[in-house]
Every structure is written in C-alpha cells, then in structure tokens.
Amino acid sequence: MSGERPEVTAEVRQWITDVTGADDLTLTQVSGGASRQAWFVDAHTGAGSRELFLRYDPREPDPHSVFHPLQVEAEIMAELHRHGVTVPKVIAAHPVRQAVLLERAGGETWFRLIEDPDEQVRTARDFIAKLAALHRIDAADLTIPSLGTAGPVAGHVRDEIAAMRRRVAAYPKPAPLLTFCIDWLERNIPDYDGPAVMVQGDTGPGNFMYADGIVTAVVDWELAHFGDPMDDIAWLSLRTVQDTFTDFPARLAEYAQLSGHPIDEGRVWYYRLFAETRLASMSPGSIDTRASVPPRSPDAGNSLIYGMLHRRLLVEALAHVVGIPEVHVDLPDDGTASQYSHVYDATAAALSASVDRSSDALAQRYVKGAARLVKYLAEVDRAGAIVDAEEIAEIAALLGATPASVQQGRAALADAAGRGAVSEADYVAAVWRGIKRDDYLTRTASGALARRTWPALTHPTDEGGRDRWVSPSVTTTGN
Template sequence: MNTQPPELPEELRSWIAAVTGADRIEVKQVSGGASRQAWLVDARHGAETAELFLRYDPREPKPGSAFHSLQVEAEILTELYRHGVTVPRVIAAHQERQAVLMERIGGDTWFRLIKDPAEQVATAQDFIGKLAALHRIDARELSIPGLGAAGPVAEHVRAEIDAMRGRLDRHRGPAPLLGFCIDWLDRNVPGYDGPTVLVQGDTGPGNFMYADGRVTAIVDWELAHFGDPMDDIAWLSLRTVQDTFTDFPDRLAEYEQLSGHRIDADRVWYYRLFAETRLASMNPGSVDIRASAPAGSPDAGNSLIYGMLHRRLLVEALAQALGIPEVDVEFPDDERESEHAQIYDATASALSGAVGRSTDALAVRYVKGAVRLVKYLAEVDRIGAVVDAQELAELARLLGEPPTSVSAGRAALAERAGRGEIGERDYVTQLWRGIKRDDYLTRTASGALRTRTWPPLTHTIERGEQQRWVSPSPKITAS
C-alpha cells in the first residue's frame, strides 16, 4: 500500500503561482470528497500570504454525468458571487485541467457538531435567509454558459428526466425500479408555471460552512440547475434526514416569508422522489439491490446502511406521491435465535476491539463498517429465510406463479407494472412491503439511521380524532 503523502502536480503549482503572482506556494491536501480533491493553498508574496482553496479532480469529466465539471461550477460561483450570494470568490479556473482556485472561507461544515441549541437555530435561520435570497433571483438574469438560458420550469424538469433516462440506457443490466420511477416522473411533471430559480441541488447541512451562528459560505454546486424552488426544499429535507436541521416546519415558514414562494407539499414530494431517482441514476444498479455492499470497497459497511436509507426514502416518496397510506408488515419474533449467534457476536466484538486500538480515522471508519456488515449477516442468518418466505408468498399471489427469488419477483412485478398489467398502486404497495423487510434486516446495522425519515413540512395539532395542519409564520428579517 502506498503511504506516501499525495503531491499536487507541478503544472498546477506553477499555474497557481502565475495567477496569484506568488513567490512561493505551500499546499496541503484535506478531506473533501472521494474523487474531487481539496487543497489548502498558501500563496506567499514577500511578507504577504493569500489563503486560498483549490478544488481539483484528476479525472476527465464523464460524459452524461449528473455532476458539472469544475469549470461549470466555477461559472456558477462567479455569477452568484456577482449577485451577492454567499459563495466563495473564484480566483481562477484552469482552462484545461479540472481545477478551480478560490478564496479560503473559515468555518465548520457538519451541522450536527453545533452543541448550543440557540446557535443551531441561528445558523439554520441564517441559511434559510440565504436560500430564500438565492430563490428571489430571477434565473433569467443569470449568465452561466454551462447551464444555458433559463426557461420554463417544466422544460428543465423534462431535460433532467431525459438525462436520467440516458444514464439508465447506458447501464448494462436491469434496473426495473429506477425505470419505473423515471417513467412516473415523466408522466407527472407538476403543472407549475411560477418563476424559474437556480436550484443548488443537494442543498442544506453539510454543504454550507458556518461560524458563530452565521453561514460563511454555501459550497458544492456540482448539481446546480434551473428549476422549481420546491426542488431545493426537497433536497434540503433530504440533507436534513442525513444530518440535523432544527425544527423543519419552522424553517419552511421562515423560507415562505423571506422568499415569497409558498410551500407546495405535492410538489415537494414530487421533487423528493425526483432527487432520490436522480441519485439512483448515477449508479443504476444500486437501487434494485436488496443489500448494496460493493465488493472490493473497504467502506462497504457504510455503503450498506446508506444504500438502504436511500432506497427506503425513494419508496416512501413514491408511495406518498401516489397517495398510498402506510402499509403493515408482520415481522418474525425477535426471540428467534441463530445457532451461529455466538460467532457473529464474537466477530463484532473482535472488530470493535480493533477500533479502540487504532488512531487512524479512516481505518476506524472501515472497521466500524465491517461491524455493520457482521450485524447484517447475523440478522439474515437468523430470520432471512422467514422474511423471504413471507414476501415470496405475496409476490406469487400478484404474479400468478411463484418467483425463483425475491429479487426476481420484484423485477417481474416492476416489468408488469411498466406494461400496465399490474396497477401502479398495487406495485408500489407491494414494493413498500418488501423495502420494509429489507430495512428490518438492516436495522441493527443501521443504528440511528433506522429511525430517520423525511421530515414533516408542517406542524400537526391534534384535535380529538381530527388533525389540523398549520404552518407557523414567525417574524424574522432577512440578513
């Protein structure tokens, strides 16, 4: 294994010196993504030092990718900075290499690290104010060559659906659920004719920096596109599932007041499904795999639990969009034990012991992931056959014949639903039952993620047997 520290190509060091006029360049790589590298850059000129930040991707842009090239992301940042949006100022974008040099912004990233509740609320409110300000900009006033001109929202939605379908068509292998979702989105584009905005995509906690209760920079614009403001609200709710973001209905009420855009629950649910389908289209085979743990990956344990989370969120959004109520699933008795329980427990304990003796943060992450895999395998061994037998019986009733496996039965069901031989509601209802069973098998491995789901859009006030939905409107001012 190569343990040498990474080196920034000399070509880029020379380029940085040229665009900054620096006499001496000092660089240090920091965590910032699996493929897009992040570097702290000190550009020294005599006694003065410019503190900069470099984003660098050694790969060439992949045709058809959902992610923008770094040159397009630089165009987005430059135009937004010109309009007063809180983004880093771009110093230069390399003409040939995937490299963008920006000013360095101070602050932390992960929202959950804020311990003071008052600071949490202040930071969340400040972000909402900045998101609202972004959505008040008329997209027709933005000049971003890589995105083209802003048009009606429906045109941009259909263009992205076509891009998803293109990624699916290039996939070598079946992906029946993804295909079903793309077709459903295509048939049900919202009839919204309001203002087109620039949607950040993947917006929210984790993709902005903060300090002392204020947002210092909104970062990561590689999924930005023109579209519906509710698209960003859907992405914000997805980021909220993975991190935390204080009281979501309160934040949405503030957004309404500051942006002038009313929260439309039906459109938010559409774009929740849209966001999860877009993510799935980047790796088309993953959404139909019951346990997505890529072979050869040292981080397979985390892939397992986050893959399960996103499949569940996708199906929950699909069910909500179709108006399907909660489905009930009977799970096996928790008292059932495997004869190999002691071996699984011993393996998990041995791995946990290794975690306690390691000072390598990445190694700790990988070993904790391995513990998750062991916990999942223990559940499959304990009750997997029982869970599968229940679903196979349900699939046989719908298909008219027993499938050879749960995966084959789900695929056949999706194909028949796509041909109109099985109703959409029947398909999604059965699919939801299956996903709940997958989630049940993963529950001990998932830990806190097991209870995470889409946040509510409004507060619910109980009145006897009825519910009244209300959206609070606190008085706040834009920053």
C-alpha cells in the first residue's frame, strides 16, 4: 500500500475552476466510498464561496469492474434528480477523467451515530419513503444512455449473471463455490413480470446522508442497475447486518404500503444470494479461501472479519434457497488449549497497549486489525487441526476418496456437484458445515460480527397475536 498522500491533479483542479468560474479553490479530502476518493470543494469567488463535493478516481476505468465509471454514475444521478429523487445535483462530469462535481449535501452518513431512538426511527422511515418513491418510477421512463433501455426484469438479471461469469472467467484460478452459485442463480431466475425499477444496489444505512430525522441525499450509485424492486430490499437487508436499521420488518411493511410492491420473501432471498455472489465476483478467489486477506495490506485484519461475514451470509442465503433449514457441526471445546496460548495473549496485550498510546486514527485501525489477525491465528493453532480433520472425513465420505487438504476437498466436492455425482443438497450442506467451522475459528477476531446474520423479513407472532422483534445485531448463527 502506497504511503503517498492522495492529491487532485492540476488538470482536474483547472476543470473545476473552469466549471465553477472560481477565483480560488479549497479542497479537503474526506472519508468516502471504499473505491473512490471524496473531497469537499469550496469554490471561492468575489461573491462568496460555493460548497461542492468531488467524487474522484485517478485510475482508468476497469472494463471488468462491477462498479460503474464515475461518468456513468453521474449520468444516473442527473436523470434521477430530474425525476425528483433525493440525490445530489450533478454540476458537471469531467469529459475524460473519472471526476464528478456535485452539490454538497448536508448531514451525517453513519446511521449508528444517531443516539436518539426516536430520531433513528424518523430517519429510517424517511429513507424508506424515498426508496419507495424511487421504486414507483417505471424504469422505462428513465433516459440513461449508458444503461440502455429498461426491459423485462429477467433480461437484466441474465445480463448481470453473464457479467459475473465474465469476471470469474478472467480470474486465473478456479472459483468452484462461486461458479456453483452463478449456475444456481441462472437456473432459478424468479418468474416476475412486473415493471423494472432503478435498483440502487448497496442501498441503506451508510449510503445516505441525514440530518434531524430527514434524509438529505441518497448517495453512491456505482452499483445501480435496472431490475427487480426486491433486489434493493435484499441489498437493504445486507446493509442492515452491518448497521442495524431499527425494526426491519416494520420498515418493510411501510415500504410495501408506500411503493405498491409487496414484499416477496422468495425473491428477496434469491437477491440476497445474487447480491453476495455479485460482490464475490469482484474477487473470485476470496469466496473459496478460509482466511481471505489481501497481501501486504495494513488493513488485513478488517478484510479477514468482513470477508468471513460475507462468505457466511452467501452460504446462509444459498442454504435457504436450496431448502436446507439447518446443519449441525460438532466443534471443539473452548477449553482446548495450545501450548502457545500465552504468547498469543501477550501479543494481543502489546497491540492493545499500542492502540491506547496512539493518537493516529488510521494507525489505531491498523493495530486493532493486527490484533484480530493474532486472535484468529491463536484459534487456528488451538483448534484448526481438529476442525480440518472432521471436515476432511465428511468430504471423504461424500467423494469416496480422502482429499489431501480441506481446500482440495472443497474444490473436488464442487466439481462432483457440478457433474451430478453429489446431490445439490449434500453439497450445500457440506459447504455450510465448512463455513460454520471457518466462522468458529474467526469468531474471537470478529467480535460482534460473528453474531450477526440476515434480518427477519416479518415479525414472529406470539400466541396472543402480538408482534415481537429481535434485533439482527444479536441474532446468533447457532451450531
């Protein structure tokens, strides 16, 4: 990872000056999306200052990327703004570089920072109202040349599945589980003949701005596409896993009433798998790797735990759509000790002390991530051989031959399922048991994330007919 400080090039600065007519510019980088830079731009003129926002990516667009180039994102936002959707107004898009200048929206981003429960509910309800308004627009009425003309939903789903296949094909190594998911999605496209809508993708808390209980702007349209409204509900439930979004079933009931689109649980589960598969296709090797961490990354600890979360969510969605309600796994007793436990504990203590003595927020993040890696390695040292032996034995029983490793066994099992030598149900159940073992080894590193899963879509009802709700942040996966 480069230690160079991000800068906006002189060419892009001059473009901003030309667009705004400013005499002088002040640019301040702020935290933004994971893939692009974000800058506050103050354009100073003799009449005062204009507050703007720059989305910027110095890289050339990747034709295989799941993300739109910024010019396409600007095209989407401009058309949605014209239709009254609450998005920032597009001032200009650079004709060549990936740079888009927007009006700056006021407010905060992270939903979890709202301390007042009533304000949380007001904000969530306002977002749901705005999502419903977006989905009331027939996509056929939108003019977005880069996306083409909206047609039947199934056609757009097939197009995205084909794009997933191209990304996997470009990957130099096999991706057996991901390929299985893509094949399943293609065979089971929902029979939905309603109008296509604009699906934001990755919609929900973290991707809208808010102030005083009102959503001031829905942001981040780099995954937007035409499709099924339940696709966005699946994305919203995915965002909710990471940033609990009040009473989720209640919000969905409000959405259904306001949008005119009833919640179809089967389609939501299909698009949960679809969303996780689409994300995994960005890095095909990560889904088949127990500990997926980018090499030489100082943020590898966070990559480990979020990678595990998304792998588990993908397999839980796959198990649900295939019709497997639960699998059982015998896991080692937590009292099982390693002779090196005291060394891991000492390393974790040293890292914790280092965090306390640092005032650099980024350094703190990296050190905390290193502590997560140590916790994970401690569990692998303590119990990894036990869970590996059990999984290899299970795979051998299905294959009729003993694989040399868990990784080879999982790949061979996927191949056998693809040939019909192992049933779909047996394969998915084996994968789910494997993921539960991986999750067990990662649980101390993951902390609260280890207890999160897909939120319920409806309220459970007790004998008296009263609704109850359990926060997804405290739902356990069980063993």
